[in-house]
Amino acid sequence: MINKNKKILFFLPMFLVLLFILLSPVILFATETAPPPPNGIIDASTCTNANGGCGFNDMITLVQNIMTFAFYIAAPIAVGMFTYAGVLYLTAGGKPGQIEKAHTIFLNVLIGFIIVLAAWLIVNTIANALLIDGSYLKVLK
Numbered sequence: 001m002i003n004k005n006k007k008i009l010f011f012l013p014m015f016l017v018l019l020f021i022l023l024s025p026v027i028l029f030a031t032e033t034a035p036p037p038p039n040g041i042i043d044a045s046t047c048t049n050a051n052g053g054c055g056f057n058d059m060i061t062l063v064q065n066i067m068t069f070a071f072y073i074a075a076p077i078a079v080g081m082f083t084y085a086g087v088l089y090l091t092a093g094g095k096p097g098q099i100e101k102a103h104t105i106f107l108n109v110l111i112g113f114i115i116v117l118a119a120w121l122i123v124n125t126i127a128n129a130l131l132i133d134g135s136y137l138k139v140l141k
Contacts, residue, residue, distance in 0.1 A: 057131055064127040067120050074116040081109040 085105035092098040 060127045060130050063123060067123040071116060071120045074113060078109050078113040078116075081105060085109065 085102045088098055088105065089102035092102065
């Protein structure tokens with residue numbers, strides 16, 4: 001019991017210092033003003049159709065925004081899972097089952113993140129090709 005308390009007293013200050021270092025940029029940059037939230041999934045005030053409604057370009061922009069959002073969600077999840085797998089690997093202590101579990105998590109996260117990156121790249125490339133003024137008319141005719 002006393003040995004466990006010594007470990008806690010040893011690691012707690014180090015954890016707090018690390019936490020402060022990691023959160024300092026968040027605290028410092030929290031003073032910036034955020035842009036106003038859109039009026040829905042796609043902001044109707046920015047629609048480019050001549051009659052005031054949303055058109056083809058706005059739909060492509062929406063798909064591009066959804067994929068960018070998915071990428072921004074997937075990146076921290078992948079980092080967290082890589083960290084979890086790393087902790088499993090480091091604390092395995094020679095247990096083959098735990099090492100195999102860590103390797104499986106590493107591989108699955110890597111494959112999943114590559115799929116997310118490929119999907120984002122494909123959607124972004126197609127969206128940029130279709131959003132050039134007038135070029136989508138050639139594709140649709």
